[in-house]
Amino acid sequence: MFNCWRRWRDNRIVNNHPIDERDWQQVLARLPILAGLSQAELDKLRRMAILFIQQKDFVGIGGLQLTGNMALLIALQACLPILNLGLHWYKGWKSIIIYPAAFKARQTQFDQYGVAHEMEQHLAGQAWARGGVVLAWDETAQAGVVDGHNLVIHEFVHKLDMLNGSADGFPPLRPGMSAAAWTEAFSGAYEDFSGQVHRGRNTAIDQYAATNPAEFIAVTSEVFFELPALLAQTYPQVFAQYVEFYQQDPSQRLAS
Numbered sequence: 001m002f003n004c005w006r007r008w009r010d011n012r013i014v015n016n017h018p019i020d021e022r023d024w025q026q027v028l029a030r031l032p033i034l035a036g037l038s039q040a041e042l043d044k045l046r047r048m049a050i051l052f053i054q055q056k057d058f059v060g061i062g063g064l065q066l067t068g069n070m071a072l073l074i075a076l077q078a079c080l081p082i083l084n085l086g087l088h089w090y091k092g093w094k095s096i097i098i099y100p101a102a103f104k105a106r107q108t109q110f111d112q113y114g115v116a117h118e119m120e121q122h123l124a125g126q127a128w129a130r131g132g133v134v135l136a137w138d139e140t141a142q143a144g145v146v147d148g149h150n151l152v153i154h155e156f157v158h159k160l161d162m163l164n165g166s167a168d169g170f171p172p173l174r175p176g177m178s179a180a181a182w183t184e185a186f187s188g189a190y191e192d193f194s195g196q197v198h199r200g201r202n203t204a205i206d207q208y209a210a211t212n213p214a215e216f217i218a219v220t221s222e223v224f225f226e227l228p229a230l231l232a233q234t235y236p237q238v239f240a241q242y243v244e245f246y247q248q249d250p251s252q253r254l255a256s
């Protein structure tokens with residue numbers, strides 16, 4: 001009964017907020033990571049993006065004039081990882097704040113003696129445990145370059161990770177997935193990757209992944225959706241866990 005009501009309500013929202021076909025094609029052309037999705041998958045993503053845009057508050061700040069196409073570009077990338085999971089994976093928060101360019105953030109970090117240090121960092125994005133997501137538009141708009149970097153996917157994977165507490169590289173797994181298999185795949189890969197970074201090796205995957213397990217899954221998820229063959233080759237166990245978790249295999253559609 002409840003599902004039925006929700007479906008009726010969602011249908012009403014989708015019908016009342018159609019995406020103009022020209023806008024849709026324009027935004028699609030800017031997102032090569034969506035190449036290879038079937039028509040049914042694209043239709044599903046389009047519906048999800050409409051609901052996502054209606055459910056979230058998009059706020060442009062610092063003089064940024066937010067357009068419908070900008071929101072759509074963000075929504076399509078944000079919804080790709082949850083295409084087969086459902087929009088409820090982004091429940092419980094509303095705001096998506098967009099700055100014109102990489103921004104400064106003040107953070108307090110405690111050292112080994114418990115002394116607080118005020119740090120000022122240049123950041124392109126942030127995901128807040130009890131809030132929303134902050135994105136820099138200049139980096140968000142880089143989505144057209146397929147290089148294994150995708151700011152939107154990165155920040156939204158943090159939100160998935162935070163669904164069961166703080167970001168720790170261990171999101172709530174799907175039914176049937178093994179926590180032991182996830183831990184084994186990720187701890188092995190993280191140890192190997194951190195070791196390479198500490199030894200000063202060049203890595204094809206962004207070395208920011210060695211920061212902590214939360215950044216490891218955010219960065220390797222970017223690679224999963226942008227350069228799946230690279231991840232499948234480097235860390236096949238991690239790749240296999242993502243196929244199960246995200247319920248999709250980008251290496252099938254981006255094979256060429």
Ligand SMILES: [Zn+2]
Binds near residue numbers: 154215218
């Ligand atoms: Zn991050």
